[in-house]
Structure formats: structure tokens, C-alpha cells
Amino acid sequence: MKKINRTWSASLVFVVMMALVLSGCGKANNNGNAGPSASSAGSASPSASGSASASPSASGSASASPSASSSGEGIANPRVAFVYIGPPGDGGWTYQHDLGVKYMEKELGIKADTVENVPESADAERIITELAQNHDIIFTTSFGYMDYTLNVAKKFPKVKFEHAGGYKTSDNMATYFGKNWEASYLSGMAAGKMTKKNHLGYVAAFPIPELIYNINAFTLGAQSVNKEVKVDVVWTNTWFDPTTERNAAVSLLDKGADVLMAYQDSPASLQAAAEKGAMAGGNDSDMTRYAPAAYLTNPIWNWGPYYVQKVKALMDGTWTNAQYLGSFVDGMVDIAPIGESVPDDVKKLVEDQKAKFLAGEDNIYSGPILDQGGAEKIPSGKSLTDAEILEMNWFVQGVVGTIPQ
Amino acid sequence: MDTFTQIVIAAISSGTPLLFAALGGILIERSGIIQLGAEGIMLLGAVISCMTFIQTGSLPLALLAVAGISIALGLVHAFMTVTLRANQTVSGLAMTLFGTGLSAYLGKSVAGTPVPGSVPKLDLDFLDGVPFLGDVFGHLNVLTWFSFALVVVLHLFIHRTSWGLHLRAIGDNPATADVMGIRVQTFRYGYVIAGTILIGLAGADMLLAYSPTWTEGMTAGRGWIAVALIIFARWNPIRALLCAYFFGAMDTIGFKIQLIGSEIPSYFLKMIPYIVTILVLMYLGWRSRNKLSGTPQSLGLPYIREQRF
Numbered sequence: 001m002k003k004i005n006r007t008w009s010a011s012l013v014f015v016v017m018m019a020l021v022l023s024g025c026g027k028a029n030n031n032g033n034a035g036p037s038a039s040s041a042g043s044a045s046p047s048a049s050g051s052a053s054a055s056p057s058a059s060g061s062a063s064a065s066p067s068a069s070s071s072g073e074g075i076a077n078p079r080v081a082f083v084y085i086g087p088p089g090d091g092g093w094t095y096q097h098d099l100g101v102k103y104m105e106k107e108l109g110i111k112a113d114t115v116e117n118v119p120e121s122a123d124a125e126r127i128i129t130e131l132a133q134n135h136d137i138i139f140t141t142s143f144g145y146m147d148y149t150l151n152v153a154k155k156f157p158k159v160k161f162e163h164a165g166g167y168k169t170s171d172n173m174a175t176y177f178g179k180n181w182e183a184s185y186l187s188g189m190a191a192g193k194m195t196k197k198n199h200l201g202y203v204a205a206f207p208i209p210e211l212i213y214n215i216n217a218f219t220l221g222a223q224s225v226n227k228e229v230k231v232d233v234v235w236t237n238t239w240f241d242p243t244t245e246r247n248a249a250v251s252l253l254d255k256g257a258d259v260l261m262a263y264q265d266s267p268a269s270l271q272a273a274a275e276k277g278a279m280a281g282g283n284d285s286d287m288t289r290y291a292p293a294a295y296l297t298n299p300i301w302n303w304g305p306y307y308v309q310k311v312k313a314l315m316d317g318t319w320t321n322a323q324y325l326g327s328f329v330d331g332m333v334d335i336a337p338i339g340e341s342v343p344d345d346v347k348k349l350v351e352d353q354k355a356k357f358l359a360g361e362d363n364i365y366s367g368p369i370l371d372q373g374g375a376e377k378i379p380s381g382k383s384l385t386d387a388e389i390l391e392m393n394w395f396v397q398g399v400v401g402t403i404p405q
Numbered sequence: 406m407d408t409f410t411q412i413v414i415a416a417i418s419s420g421t422p423l424l425f426a427a428l429g430g431i432l433i434e435r436s437g438i439i440q441l442g443a444e445g446i447m448l449l450g451a452v453i454s455c456m457t458f459i460q461t462g463s464l465p466l467a468l469l470a471v472a473g474i475s476i477a478l479g480l481v482h483a484f485m486t487v488t489l490r491a492n493q494t495v496s497g498l499a500m501t502l503f504g505t506g507l508s509a510y511l512g513k514s515v516a517g518t519p520v521p522g523s524v525p526k527l528d529l530d531f532l533d534g535v536p537f538l539g540d541v542f543g544h545l546n547v548l549t550w551f552s553f554a555l556v557v558v559l560h561l562f563i564h565r566t567s568w569g570l571h572l573r574a575i576g577d578n579p580a581t582a583d584v585m586g587i588r589v590q591t592f593r594y595g596y597v598i599a600g601t602i603l604i605g606l607a608g609a610d611m612l613l614a615y616s617p618t619w620t621e622g623m624t625a626g627r628g629w630i631a632v633a634l635i636i637f638a639r640w641n642p643i644r645a646l647l648c649a650y651f652f653g654a655m656d657t658i659g660f661k662i663q664l665i666g667s668e669i670p671s672y673f674l675k676m677i678p679y680i681v682t683i684l685v686l687m688y689l690g691w692r693s694r695n696k697l698s699g700t701p702q703s704l705g706l707p708y709i710r711e712q713r714f
Contacts, residue, residue, distance in 0.1 A: 087509065087621040089516020117621075207671075234663045235671040241625040242616040243419060244656065251660035254411045266620050271519075290519050290618060401663070404670040 074317035078136040080104075080112040083128060085142035086240055087116050092265040092284040093239075093301075097141045097164075100303030107308045108315075120144025125151055132156040137314050139307070140164065143210065149173060160319055162310060165210065167390065169321050176306055178326035178333040181217035181389065182357045183299030184261075185364045186335050186350050187281050188221025190296050191229075191259040193346040194279055198228040201252030203262035203269045205239050207403045211263055213392045214299075218261055219399050220364055225349065232257055233401030242268040253278055259296060270294065279341065286336035295339035297350075302331050325386055328357040365389055370397040408661065410540050412654050417541070417549065420653025422447070422611040424552050426631030427638060427645040428559055429603030435563065435640055436596035437576040437703045438486050441497030443604050444628025445504020446478055450608025452508040455619040458520045468609060475605030478504075479598035487593045490707035501628070509621045516619055524548050524614045548610050555603075559642040572596065576701030579708035589708055607631065637686065639699035652678060 088098035094116070101112050113135070118124050124140070125148035131138050132152050137160040140149045146166035153161045153173040161173040169175055191200050200222060204211045215233055222229045232255060234248045249260055249269035253276050260280035262269035267290040273280035274291035281287070281298035288295045306326060313319040326332025335354070338347050356362040365388075367378035372395045378384060384392075395403065426443050433440040450471045458467040478500065485496040524546040532539040563569040571592065574582035579589045608624065616623060630652055638644035659674035 087513075087516065089513055090620060091517035091618070095517065232664060234660050237671055237675055238625075240620070240622075242618075242620055242623050243611070243625060243627065246616060247415060247419060247657045248660050250415055251411075251657055251664055254406070254408075254415075255664050266616075267618060268616050271617060289517075400666065402666070402668060404672060 074315045075136050076315065077110065078311055078314045079134060080110065080311055081131040081135040081138045082112055082114045083118050083124065083131070083138065083140045083142075083145060084114060084116045085118065085120065085144070086265060088114075090240065090265050091267060091287070091290075092282065094141070094265075096285045096301040097139075097303055100301075100307050103304030104307035104311060107304075108311055110311070118145075120148075122148075124148040128152040128161075129155070132159045135159060137162065137311060137319075143208070160314060167323075169323060171321060174310070174319075174321040174324065176310075176324040176326070178301065179328075179386070179389075180299045180301070180333050181213045182328060182364065183333050183335045184214040184217040185221035185224075186354055186357075187261060187297050187299065188218035188223075189225050189350050189353060190338060190342055190346055191218070191261060191279075191281070192222030192224070192226035193349065194296065194342060195222075195226070195229060195259045197256055197258050198226060198230065199255075199257045200229060200231045201249070201255070201257030201260045202231055202233045202401075203245060203248045203252065203260060203264055204233050204235050205263055206237060207235055209390060209392050212395065212403065213389050214263055215399060216392065216396045217364055219396055220369070223398055229398065231399050233395075233399060235401075235404065236264065238264075240265040242266045245269050246272045249273060249280070250276075261296075261298065267291075279339070281336075288337065288339065292339070293341055296342065297336050297338045300334050300336045302334055305330065306332055327360070328354065329360050371395065372397055372399060406540055410537055412657060412661065413537075413541050413650075415657035416650040416654035417545070418615065418653070419656045420649040420651075421549050421552050422607045422615065423627060423631050423634060423652055424556070424646055424649035425607035425610055426604045426628060427634040427649055428552075428555055428642055429600040429607065430631060430635040431600075431638070431640050431642060431645060432559065432572075432603065433597050433600035434635055434704055435572050435576045435701055436593045437579060437701050437706065437708070438482075438593060438597055439493040439497055439705045440482070440597075440600065440604075440635075441494060441632060442478070442482060442500025442504065442601075443607075443631045444624055444626070445501035445508070446475065446601060446604045447504075447608030447611065447624045447628045447631075448508035448622070449474055449478065449504045450605030451612040451623060452512045452515070452608075452619055453605075454609035455520055455612050456511065456515050458522070458613070459515055459518055462521050464522065464524065464613070467613070468606070471605045471609045472602050475602040476598055478605070479601030480594075482601065483594045483597040486707065487590055487597070490709065493705050493707075505622070512619045512621055516621065518618065520613065520617045523617060524610075546614050548606075548614055552610075556642045556646045563642065573701070575708075576703060579703055580710075583708075583710060593708075604628075604631075633682070637682065639689075640701065641699065651681075655681065 082101055084094045084097060086094040088094050105112055115127055118127050120142060124145050128138060128140060128148055129152050139162045141164045143165040146163055146168055149161050149163045150168050150170060150173060153170050157172055163173060163175050165177045166175050202215050204215060219231045232252055234252060236244050236248050238244055245264045245266055245268040249272040252260055258278045260269050260273050263283045267282050267287050270280040270282050270287055270291050274294035279294050279296045281296040283298055285300050338350060363383040365378060365384035367382045368376055368380040369378040371377045374397060377394060426447060430440045430443060453474045454467040454471045457470040458464060482496055482500060485491040486493045526544050526546050527550055529543050532543040563572060571587045575587060575589045575592055583589050634645060634648045638648045655678035659677060662669060662674055663671055
């Protein structure tokens, strides 16, 4: 008996030791972020002090008219928090958000708290709830946080919530996203010009509208410069898993595709394409550095200006729960610098089309557009509204693959 | 290149890290120590190889650094389980948690930076043009060839040498081995460290040969698959090779089926490896229901010299 006790206590000591080391690492991180914000809270307006924000009725001096969609009085030193789906080092989606946060911090001279690697599960609701108790505005930066953000928003009417990519709002919850399909159209044009076999491949994460309208835009862009082109689609059912992404990319290359586009969070597809002498683009951020010669281009996000605008609005008391859709016009959406292997005439073609998007005068989803079966989905003379695009659930002609229902 | 050849190529390239980890695990578990730390050790191996490679630009140094960190981890695991006789499952799980956290922390500095180079390939030009063999074996990297050699060497070692006999003895019945004059504790230390080096190498292979940029959590559960492979392969290196490639193939077959244009939902295709695993385990269990399972008899039991069983 004694021996078993010894065994257990030894292993317990070990686990505790490990846990201490780990939490030590974690704490060091948090302090870096939380320190400045905590001090700013101390010097902030009375509304921000103590636990007033947790109990709405108790705080007489708290910011006025919380029920209105516009917040009325401003908050001089807002406490800002961001929830990330991945690590800022993912080189893609979260990386771009992190750049935006740093830009916002620099522009406004405040510090934001960030929480990394928050899964899109009940954990998210717990973390958002914790943040809501001592922050004035919380940005949740992934589609899957939508319902959790909404639940917490209902419980904390004084705190403002900003959710990326969703469609649900409330009095204190806004959404923001961008017309990245316009950027996908441009990368499609480049791909359509660069393919020698008229065969493109698309490594797609999840069968949701965001992917579908980007795949369609990519295909339409390619078809606008190359009538013969077809686009093979495979679903990985993961945002981030380099091994799986790579296998998907290799399968597409094996089937004969010679230009790939990957709507994923890692550069694995680009690296696989580079090894096999094909070209590829990634998603979310400029991926040139991973394979300069094989790099095509891809849509990128620029969140900084929006974060500045919304936090500033909170400071001025003009925050609203708008559903914001950015584009080339305001710079939220852009494409990465076109790869060095792409000839100048193709670059020019893409730049010309980008100019049209910049002028805000071109809608790529204008008829006539046929679906995979050849039925006319958008009749000639008609265009889809942004709302219609955001709930797209069918592939255009030229896409090879099915949407799992 | 026909579809079968393509699947074999993909199976070997994504199965090699699994193979290294499974071989390391076999070596450790054959000596009677459970190893559940593969996921953490692989992640640490990957991040250390990435950091060293970027810092020094030297691939051999990167591999040496991986060996170094693996020896340290192996020593800790052996000290916990052999000397302190701590619960082996807990020690292994702690290793996974520790490795996952530490690799994420260390990796922040190199996240998103591609490594400067790749593992050299062994070009067998005389195979060019030979159908199948040329495509599959013509241009494999040296780590893959090393894994082939390792399978043969470990198989012969475990089953054909007196050292291997000793290894099996201390895993099956350490008391008897002790009576025979085999230093159980020393050998267990040695095998845990050697096996941990192979598992660390699995992580390095994944990063250097497969996905040449560090990304946090890049093994995405493959360490656990390697743990399952050990049992699946019933502690036999040759079967480990087949099982690792089988899982490697499963990684790619789902996409092949999607690209044929089948109507099977991709969610279902993702389940295939796990369904097949269960079916094969059931079949193997049924076939060998009256035989020994191959499990080292004293797996997970700490050895205490004076203790009566």
C-alpha cells in the first residue's frame, strides 16, 4: 500500500511541476497584455471601475443609455479584448487580426487583451463571459463564435460585441466582414492565365457560404480570362491541419491541376505545389515568403482601420451595432502582391479589374450565370445583392465537386 | 502514374512520421514501460528541429538538437517510471501536456518562417522509367530510407539477437530477467531514451520533410495515432510499417474518392480510417482470440526487485 502511495504522490508532484511550468509561461504572456490595460482601467472614467460592469443595476455612473444601439456617452479609455481562433503565428487568419490589433493599439495609444486558441465550443462562451466582466468592447474573430457571442451579449448589455463573419446581431452586438469574393475573383483571373492545363484546384475548408462564394468567384475570375478552365474542389473539413491540407493539395495535383488555391489557415498547399512545380495561392495573408517562385496571389484582410474606427466610435459615444461589410474601397479586402513568376501583362489585367472594384462599380455576380447543372441561376440583367451572396449555396458552372448537404 | 502508385507515394510520405513514432513506442513498450507522451515529444522534436535549422542553417545540427531534447525527455520519463516507479500513464500524459505547451511557447519566435532547405533526397536514377518502383522509390529522402532500414534492424534486433531476447524478457517478466543477471533498470533506461529519440525524430521528419514551417499544434493528433499503431501492430516493427502506411494511405484516399466525384459526403470519408481501425482490430482480436496478444506481459507494471507477485 505504501508503495502505491509513493507512486502516486511522485507522479502527482511531476504533474504539478509541469503545470507550474506551463502556467508560468501562460502568465508571462498574459501579464504582457493585461498589465497596461489594467492600469488604463484604473485611470478610466468611473463607469469602468470595479465590478460595476458585471451588475448593471448597481452602477449609477456607468455609461448612459445602454439599451440604445448607439452608446451615447463615450468611454475615454475603453478596455478592448480580442478572441482568436488560432495562434497569431498561424501565418494566416489570426496573424492578420493580430496585425490589425497592433495597428489599432498604435493609432489609439491603448492596449488590448487577446486570448489565443479559443475553440469554437462552449469554451468560447466561458471565455467571452470572463472577458465581458472587465472589458468595454470584445471582438470575437471567428464565424463559429456567433451564437456564443450573442448569448454573452444578452447577459452584458453594457458591453459592446463585434463578431467577424456572422449574420446575427443584437443591440450591443455588431458584425463585420468584407467582400473577399472580389479578391478571389482577381486571384482567379491570375490563375486562369497561369494554368497550362486549364485545370485549377481548390482546397476548401468547410462547405459553408463563405467558401462557396469564394470558390464561385475564383471560378468566374478564371473563366473571365480563360473559357476552357475547370476548378476541382476538395473539402478538408478543417481550418488548420497542415498534414491534411497537404494531402488534399497533392491529390489535386495528382489529378492534373497545375494551379491551386487554398482557403485554409496554413501554407501547406502552397508548399506542396512548389515541390511539384505547380503554382498556388493561400488565404488571408501574403504568403510569398513560403515559396516565392510558386506563389500566385490570394485575398488578404486588413482589419486595422476597422478596429480603429469602432474603438474610436466607442470612445466618442457613436458606436452602432451595424452589420459592416468592407471591400477594396475601404481597404479591408485586398490581394497580396502578385507572385514573381506571373508575367506583367497578367499583373496589368488584374490591376485593371482591381481598379473597377476600387471604383465600386463592378458586381461579379451579375447574370447570366449558370449553375453546375446548366440551369440559369442569375438571369441576364440581374445582379445578386450582398445579402444574397452571403448565403450562397450552389456552385457555378465550371466547378467540379459537390457541396455536402 | 496510376492512382494506386499515387496513393502508395502519399501513404509513404505521410506514414513515415507515424512509423518513426510507432517504432520508438515499440522499443519503449517492449521493455515494459507505457509511452503515451508521443504527441508532446513529436511537437517538441518538430519545434526544436525548426528552431535549430533556422538558427544554424545546418540539418545535421538540427537532428542532433532533436536527439538532445529527446534524450532529456526520455531521461525524465525513465526517471519517473523506472526509478520512482510513478504511474506510467500519468507520466506519459504529463509529457504530452508539457510538450504541447512548451512547443507552442518556444515556437512563437519561428512561427511562419520556412526552414532554409529540405532533407536531401536519394536519387536512384537507374530506377527512372521503371514503372511503379521508379515512381515510388526513385526520389525518396534519406529519412525515409532510414525508416526502412530501422524497421529491418529493429525486427532482427528484437527477434534474432540475444539483446532482443533480453529486451523481451524485461518486458514480459522482469523478475526472471533479473534473476538471469540482466540489469532491468539500466536496460529500461536505455530503451526509454532510445525510443524517445525515435519519437522526437518523428516530429522532426514531419517538419523537415513534410510540412516545412512550424505551426502550433502541427501534429494535430498524429502522436495519438502512433500510440494506437503500437497496439494495432502488436509490438512488431514489420506490422508497424504496414499499419503506418495504411493510415498514411487513409489520409489521402478520402480526397481521391472526393475527386472521383462520388456523392459520399466528405464528413463520412473522414471517418473511414477510424471505422477501418475498429473493424481490423475486431478481426485481429477474433482471429487471435486463443493466442497471446503480443502485449509485453509486464507492460505498465513497475518492477520492484524484492516484491512478490
